[in-house]
Amino acid sequence: MISKLKEAVICLKAGKVTLPYPFAAEPVPARYRGRPIFNVERCIGCGGCANNCPAREILLSDVCQEIRIMRYLGQRCTYCGRCADVCPEHAITMSGEFETATNDKRDLQQELEVFMGTCQRCGRCFTAPGPLEQLMMKGYRQDDLPAGRWVYKSRSFLQSEGLPDIEIELD
Amino acid sequence: MTESALWAIVTGVANVILVLAAAPFCEGIIRKVTARVQSRQGPPIWQPYLDILKLLGKEDIESGESPGLQRLSAYLSLAAVLTLAWFVPMGAAAPLTKAGDAILVIYLLTLCGVSTLLAGLAAGSTYSLFGVSREMMAMLTLEPLLAVGVIVGAVETGSLRLDDVLNASVYSLAAWPLAGILMLVVLLFSLQAFVGRVPFDTAEAETEIMEGPLIEYSGPKLGLFKYAQMSKLFVYCALLVGLFAPWGSQWPYPLALLVLLAKIGVLVLLITLVGATHARYRIDQAIRYYAALFVLSLVALTLALVGF
């Protein structure tokens, strides 16, 4: 009986703690990891985010020699923040957005078109490769944008030297 | 049609309307107070009305072993409670006192439980059968309690007529109405069980047997059962008040009703607080508890017989 009274005291002391959530959201803390926001101004198209994303949510596709498309899908993204960690230019920030429910998943996508420069030293490395060469070329990515899938590079293609004089390491 | 019959019908219908209107409100109070005890905001107090409306408006799905019996038990559960309302004074004298006696009231009380049994049997799932067996065990030990409660009054007045029994008869005879007070205490302690609330909701036990007898029900039928449960709570409280605390019920109409509602409110509050501060008992523990209460009620009956 006494324990019941003690429990009652605990309950009464607390008062009402429900937050009025959908009507007024609490501010998120400073380190909060919400939806990542990509800043096209800063992005240099290195693809580090795409290679470190555990959920494979960032796709790269090189449309032509000078345009690289980066697409963030935002469907399976777990907001782990690894992309923001590895970005050398701090082009990705984890925002405070968390109310991302939507009827159309394309609402969550972000697409960046990054203009890539030509190599100043050799000038040769960025000549438009043929389809077969694209497959063998390190650093050249053709993820499946329409299907929203990362294209897994098979080891066998990469071992043959595409362009021996250029050292672009991806993995 | 005589005037008294007309009067009985008017007050009877008034009782039914009162029960139907006020029962969800009591449920709303229970939910709100429980929420506050649990440091929550809680649903709006009119939420149970909306819940019932929503359930009644849903598709009526027929499932289980015997859909006909399921439908019947749903109607029966609410009908039994509402019929009982005709025998309970609510603001005025009980409408049908002339037509029935204390035994009939006990039968009607049992019928409420029987409808739950039927519901579970008709659904025929393993879990609902567990619910049925628990409900049956509880009924066998609980119903005698209420019967004794009514009979104590009957013994005091020497009559089974309902109007005699109801009018504070339990306190009428002796200078020290020990039997009446004892019985009041016993019934207060068992009220929680009669209305099937924690800690005595073993037959429904959401986290054990998933609402037991009601597991197969949905839509309007579930709505009716829920409505019946809420009404049952209201009517049982009114009956308890009628039997053991009728002070003020002779006052003029609106005043008597207010007094009744206030008393029911106190009982509802009691039920809420007990419910919010206890863990559910196992069926064997519950039965042991009922048995102890039954012994006490027998003591009360004996006291009444020897004139206290």
Added chain:
Amino acid sequence: MPARNVLNQIKERFEPSILRVDVPSDNRLFLYVTPGVVRDICNHVFRDLDARYVVSIGIDDRPYSGQFTVAHNFGFEREKVLSSILVNLPADDPVIDSISPAVPAANWAEREFRDLLGIEPVGCPSMKRLVLPDGWPEGVHPLRKDFSWDLKPAKFDENKVFAFDDPPEGCVVVPFGPFHPTLDEPAHFRLYVEGEIVRGCEYRGFMVHRGIEKLADTVLTYNEIPMMAERICGICGCVHSVAYAQAVEQAAAIEPPARARFIRTIMLELERLHSHLLWVGLANHILGFDTLFMQSFRMREPIMWLCERITGNRKTYGLCVIGGVRWDITPEIKDDINRILDQLEKEWIAAAKAVQGDRNLQKRTKGVGIADAALVKDLGLIGPIARASGVPQDCRRDFPYAAYDQVDFQVITQAGCDVWSRVLVRVLEVFESIRIIRQCLEKMPAGPIQLQLDDELPPGRIGLSSIEAPRGEAHHFVVTGEENRPRRWRVRAPTYQNLQGIPAMIKDQQLADMTISLGSIDPCFSCTDRLEILDIKSGDVRVYSQQEIVNMTRRV
């Protein structure tokens, strides 16, 4: 050299059968033995040397050594040594003596490598399927290296059903799960009930397989796995990511910075705090006592907010990478932690007193779900279950990791063996956790929180890591590999062992006590079910389309 001592003890009897020994550190021991003696040696280790059985792991090592490997892991608590007894098996005929007759706790693990790798444990008392769905074709073993990670087997048989045992005489079958209000996740118990008394049960789980281990072997990279690992479990996620990181670090002989180790300890203890508070709440909810459920959740909430402040998320901390942690604890956050801990301690003292004196709760939990010390030993039960049976078993003390060797705490034990003792153990452990966090905050050195790793991790090394999760020991086993990913990663969550004790715990009890007995191990089915490939629905219920169900329910 405790590992050497253990080795010498084993050598006394089995010297000729030991092929190779690795002692990478004082507290790790790897023994390669001949296949013939594996049952005897495990029996000797388990019974005579009183080691605790941890887990058995099957490894497909064919691309590298041309063999299958089976590892039986044991923990020597007195000597503080984690050991692995490894056996190499030929690729064409992977057959091994089952150790289950000697070590009953090994039953599930052996059935698991039989399912997933096709290594046959000869003499295992129960050879039923454990992990694979019922309709999965025979002879297809998804964890073998020649099974592609995204392959769907062609001959999946939707109509095949699991062959349950016959119920005992006079018993009704009560299906408990796969969906039940007290099971927050799917698992199926087939209860044999006589009246209200449970006479036995059979378990069929592993319905939420997510193929995490296969994914780690084939697709993810070392530093992506921690993000995946913490999603193994919704409550003890940090445990899995730390355990994985430690296993890799140990395999590759990387020592994370001291500050990182302290931060890991703090986060693990915060996780224990909120897990225990959650459990007290859920146990009360199971008993129908919703007020205490709400109140303990109310007390838990500030911890969640604190975690959100430290790591950026309430639950999935994203804390670990190989060689350190990602989030530092700044002075402001430190003050926050202290403030919230003070508040929690004050409230929990009051709550603990109220709970300890609650007769109503005691009535429902005393003498319920008994697991005595013998059962704990045989089935390898761990965590609060073991401690509530008087077995002082705690990985934080037995196999110190992170910064636990530098803090002082008590291992709470109770002697009741029942649910009530488990309640008390968890209630009291909250205070120990608070103490540990305070000590950590005090002793935490300054310095970097992440190591710069420039070299590739060496392949083919084995790492073991045991962490005391809120529910018991979480054990991770890693074989490092090429291409920046491990060759094999095996997760043994605490519920994996504890669930095996449930049939014994609920036998001859009331049906009403079944839920709280099950609840008392704090079951986490997604932890247990972590493996397996595809999202194929379990075959033991025929899958109806929505239209079929609607047609069935409406009798036109």
